[in-house]
Amino acid sequence: MELVAQALAGNRRALARLLTHVENNSAQARAILAALHPHTGRAHIVGVTGAPGTGKSTLVNELAKRLRAQGHTVGVVAVDPSSPFSGGALLGDRVRMQDLAGDSGVFVRSMATRGSLGGLAQASGDVVKVLDAVGFDVTLVETVGAGQAEVDIARTAHTTVVVEAPGLGDEVQALKAGLLEIADVLVVNKADRPGAAQAVQALQGMLDLGRDSAPGRGEEWQPPVLQTVALDGVGVDEVVEAIAAHRAYLQRSGLWMRREQERARSDLKRLLERALLEQILAAVGEEELQRWVERIAAREMDTFAAVQAMLDVWQKNHTPSQ
Amino acid sequence: MELVAQALAGNRRALARLLTHVENNSAQARAILAALHPHTGRAHIVGVTGAPGTGKSTLVNELAKRLRAQGHTVGVVAVDPSSPFSGGALLGDRVRMQDLAGDSGVFVRSMATRGSLGGLAQASGDVVKVLDAVGFDVTLVETVGAGQAEVDIARTAHTTVVVEAPGLGDEVQALKAGLLEIADVLVVNKADRPGAAQAVQALQGMLDLGRDSAPGRGEEWQPPVLQTVALDGVGVDEVVEAIAAHRAYLQRSGLWMRREQERARSDLKRLLERALLEQILAAVGEEELQRWVERIAAREMDTFAAVQAMLDVWQKNHTPSQ
Numbered sequence: 001m002e003l004v005a006q007a008l009a010g011n012r013r014a015l016a017r018l019l020t021h022v023e024n025n026s027a028q029a030r031a032i033l034a035a036l037h038p039h040t041g042r043a044h045i046v047g048v049t050g051a052p053g054t055g056k057s058t059l060v061n062e063l064a065k066r067l068r069a070q071g072h073t074v075g076v077v078a079v080d081p082s083s084p085f086s087g088g089a090l091l092g093d094r095v096r097m098q099d100l101a102g103d104s105g106v107f108v109r110s111m112a113t114r115g116s117l118g119g120l121a122q123a124s125g126d127v128v129k130v131l132d133a134v135g136f137d138v139t140l141v142e143t144v145g146a147g148q149a150e151v152d153i154a155r156t157a158h159t160t161v162v163v164e165a166p167g168l169g170d171e172v173q174a175l176k177a178g179l180l181e182i183a184d185v186l187v188v189n190k191a192d193r194p195g196a197a198q199a200v201q202a203l204q205g206m207l208d209l210g211r212d213s214a215p216g217r218g219e220e221w222q223p224p225v226l227q228t229v230a231l232d233g234v235g236v237d238e239v240v241e242a243i244a245a246h247r248a249y250l251q252r253s254g255l256w257m258r259r260e261q262e263r264a265r266s267d268l269k270r271l272l273e274r275a276l277l278e279q280i281l282a283a284v285g286e287e288e289l290q291r292w293v294e295r296i297a298a299r300e301m302d303t304f305a306a307v308q309a310m311l312d313v314w315q316k317n318h319t320p321s322q
Numbered sequence: 323m324e325l326v327a328q329a330l331a332g333n334r335r336a337l338a339r340l341l342t343h344v345e346n347n348s349a350q351a352r353a354i355l356a357a358l359h360p361h362t363g364r365a366h367i368v369g370v371t372g373a374p375g376t377g378k379s380t381l382v383n384e385l386a387k388r389l390r391a392q393g394h395t396v397g398v399v400a401v402d403p404s405s406p407f408s409g410g411a412l413l414g415d416r417v418r419m420q421d422l423a424g425d426s427g428v429f430v431r432s433m434a435t436r437g438s439l440g441g442l443a444q445a446s447g448d449v450v451k452v453l454d455a456v457g458f459d460v461t462l463v464e465t466v467g468a469g470q471a472e473v474d475i476a477r478t479a480h481t482t483v484v485v486e487a488p489g490l491g492d493e494v495q496a497l498k499a500g501l502l503e504i505a506d507v508l509v510v511n512k513a514d515r516p517g518a519a520q521a522v523q524a525l526q527g528m529l530d531l532g533r534d535s536a537p538g539r540g541e542e543w544q545p546p547v548l549q550t551v552a553l554d555g556v557g558v559d560e561v562v563e564a565i566a567a568h569r570a571y572l573q574r575s576g577l578w579m580r581r582e583q584e585r586a587r588s589d590l591k592r593l594l595e596r597a598l599l600e601q602i603l604a605a606v607g608e609e610e611l612q613r614w615v616e617r618i619a620a621r622e623m624d625t626f627a628a629v630q631a632m633l634d635v636w637q638k639n640h641t642p643s644q
Contacts, residue, residue: 030626037624257619264618264625265611269599271629276598277591279633289587296586297579302359303586304352307593311601 001028004035007134012104015134019109022126033126036133041260043075043132044247047157049143049182054165055189059230059239060142066240067138068105075131075139076108079124107136122270125156125263158259159246161185161239164203166195180206183223185242191227191235200225221249280314323350326357329456334426337456341431344448355448358455363582365397365454366569369479371465376487377511381552381561382464388562389460390427397453397461398430401446429458444592447478447585480581481568483507483561486525488517502528505545507564513549513557522547543571602636 006014018036021029048063050056057078064074109127124141131139141157162183180186180203188199203225224242228235250256281289292306301309328336340358343351370382379400386396431449446463453461463479484505502508502525510521525547546564550557572578603611614628623631 034624034626037618038621041619041621260619261615265615267625268611268615268618268628269603271625272602272632273595273599275629275633276602277595280594280598281591289590292590293583293587296359296590297363297582299360299363302356303589303593304356306590307597310594311597 001031001035004032007130008036008039010134012107015107015130018130019127022130023111023123025123029126033129036130039133039135040129041132043128043136044138044159044243045128045132045141045157046138046243047141047143047160048163049160050163050165054163055230056142056163059161059163059187059189059228059236060140062228062230062233062236063140063240063243064106066236068103070240072137073105073135074107075128075136076106076142077124077127077131077139078108078110078142107131125267128156156263158250158256159184159243161187161243163187163189164199165190166193166199184221184246185239186223186225187228187235187239188225189228189230192229196227200227221246280310283314283317284310323353323357326354329452330358330361332456334429337429337452340452341449344452345433345445347445351448355451358452361455361457362451363454365450365458366460366481366565367450367454367463367479368460368565369463369465369482370485371482372485372487376485377552378464378485381483381485381509381511381550381558382462384550384552384555384558385462385562385565386428388558390425392562394459395427395457396429397450397458398428398464399446399449399453399461400430400432400464429453447589450478478585480572480578481506481565483509483565485509485511486521487512488515488521506543506568507561508545508547509550509557509561510547511550511552514551514554518549522549543568602632605636605639606632 003014003017007018018032020026021032046063048056048060060076060078064076067074109131111124111127128139128141160182162180162185164187166188186203186207188196188203190196207223207225226235226238226242228239230236247256250259292310295301296303296306325336325339329340340354342348343354368385370378370385372378382398382400386398389396431453433446433449450461450463482504484502484507486509488510508525508529510518510525512518529545529547548557548560548564550561552558569578572581614632617623618625618628
C-alpha cells in the first residue's frame with residue numbers, strides 16, 4: 001500500500017491518514033494493520049494513568065521532552081473523553097503539548113472516545129501499533145480518568161506509570177485503588193502540596209501489603225514511589241530513569257516477550273470473536289435476529305436459550321467451506 | 323432451582339447468594355439468569371453517574387429514601403473501583419447507606435470491579451436483572467468515575483441522571499462532556515457552593531447546542547437541569563419527580579420497549595460471541611492456540627491472517643451437529 005510505504009518512510013501526513021483509518025476502523029484498517037505488523041515490536045509502550053486532577057498531561061509533556069533530549073523519538077496517545085456534540089476532544093492535549101510542536105521526533109495524537117465499550121481500548125491499541133511500526137521508540141499512552149476501560153488500556157502497556165496527587169479528596173483517592181495493582185512506577189505529582197509525604201507513605205504501605213501476599217516468584221519488580229512537581233520539571237528525570245529500569249527488567253526477566261504474547265493472545269481472541277459473530281449474523285440475517293430480540297424482550301424466551309437455538313440453526317445450515 | 327424460588331419469595335439471604343453466583347459468573351449463573359428472565363422487565367433502572375467528587379453517593383442515598391417514602395422498593399447497585407489487594411471495595415457504599423439499613427424494602431449491593439474490560443458492565447447488568455426479577459420497583463445504579471465502561475453501564479439504564487458539582491477543576495469538567503449526551507436528567511449538586519449558577523448555565527448552553535443539531539424527531543425529551551444540596555436533602559424531590567416524568571415519557575413514546583429490545587440485542591450478541599469463541603477455542607485446543615500466538619508475537623504472521631487460518635481449519639473440520 002502506497003500510504004503504508006509513505007508512512008514507513010517517515011511521511012507525517014501519511015501517518016496521520018493511517019491513524020484516521022485505524023481509529024475509524026475503516027475498510028482499509030485491517031490491511032493497514034496487517035501490512036504494518038512485521039514492523040512492530042520495537043517500541044516501548046508506557047501507559048500513564050491516574051485520577052483526574054493529578055496533572056498527568058503535564059507529566060507526559062515533561063517525560064516526552066526528557067526522552068527527546070535523550071535522543072528517543074516519542075509518540076503520545078492521549079485518550080480524552082469526547083465532547084458530547086462535536087465528537088472531538090474538549091481539552092485537546094495538542095494544546096498543552098505546544099512546546100513539543102515543530103519537533104518531528106514527537107507525534108501527538110489526541111483521541112476522542114468512540115462510544116462503545118471496548119471500542120476505545122481497541123482503537124488506542126491499534127494507534128499504538130501504527131506508531132510502533134513507523135519507528136517511534138517510546139509511546140506514552142495517557143488515559144484521563146480511572147474507569148475500567150482506561151485501566152485496560154494501561155494494561156496493554158509494557159510499563160504503567162500511575163500518577164497520584166495529594167489532597168484530591170476521598171472519592172478520587174478511592175479511584176486509585178484499582179490502579180495500584182497495575183502500577184510499575186508510582187508518581188506522587190504536585191509534591192510541593194501539603195500531604196505529599198503522607199501520600200507517599202500510604203502508597204508505600206499498600207505496596208508492602210500487596211508484596212506480602214505474592215511472595216517468591218523469582219526476581220520481582222519493586223514499583224518505586226517517586227515525587228514530582230511536573231509543572232516545574234522537578235523529579236521528572238527520576239521517572240524517566242525508572243521507566244528505563246523497568247524496560248531493562250522486562251527484557252532481562254523474559255517478561256517483555258511474555259507481555260507481547262499476552263497482547264497477541266487477547267488480540268487474536270478479540271478478532272476471532274468478531275469474525276465469528278459477523279459470520280453468524282450474516283447467515284442469520286437482520287430479520288431473523290430481530291425476531292429473536294423481540295422474543296427475548298417480550299420474555300417469551302431467555303437470552304441463553306436464544307443463543308443455543310441460533311447456534312443450532314446455524315450449525316445445521318452450515319456447509320463446511322471448500 | 324431452590325435458591326431462585328426462595329429469592330423470588332423474598333428471601334434476602336437467597337438473593338445475596340444469587341447475586342454472588344451472577345457476579346462471579348459461576349457455573350450456575352446461566353441457569354439462574356434463565357430462570358429469572360420471565361420475571362424481569364418491570365423495574366425502572368436509573369443510572370446515576372458523574373465525575374468524582376460530585377456527591378453521587380449522597381444523592382443516591384437521598385433518592386432511595388424518597389422513593390421508599392413513596393412506597394417503592396429500591397435496589398442500589400454501587401459500582402466501586404476494586405481495592406488492589408483485597409478485591410473488595412475500599413469505600414464500600416454500604417457504609418454510607420447506613421440510614422437505609424434495616425429496611426427490607428431496600429437492597430444495596432456494592433460491586434468491586436472485575437478486572438476485564440466489559441466484565442464489569444456485564445456483571446452489573448446481570449445484578450440489575452436479578453434485582454428486577456425479585457421485584458424491586460426501582461434500581462439505582464451508581465457508577466463512580468467517568469470512564470468509558472461506566473458510561474456504558476449508565477447506557478443500559480432506562481433513565482440516566484448525570485451529576486455535576488461546581489468548582490471541580492478543568493480536567494474533571496472535561497470528563498463530564500462524554501456524559502452529557504447520555505443524560506436524561508442533569509443535576510448540579512453542592513449547589514450552595516460558588517459557581518453553581520454558572521454550572522447550570524453552562525450545562526443548559528451545551529444542551530441547547532445539542533438540541534439544534536438533532537431537530538424534529540417527534541416528541542423530544544428535554545433533559546432538565548436541576549440543583550440539589552443532597553447532603554441537606556435540598557432539591558432531591560425535584561430529581562425524583564424528573565425521574566418519574568422520564569419514565570412516563572419513555573412509556574408514552576414507545577421508547578421503553580425500544581430500550582428493552584436494544585438491551586436484549588446487545589445481550590444476545592455478547593453471549594453469541596462468547597459461545598462461538600468457546601466453541602472454536604475448544605476445537606482448536608490450547609497447544610495450537612499458543613502456536614498461533616507465538617507466530618503473531620514473533621511477527622511471522624499478522625493477527626488477521628491467523629484468524630483467517632484458524633477459521634479455515636475450524637470450518638474444514640467442523641461437522642454439522644445432528
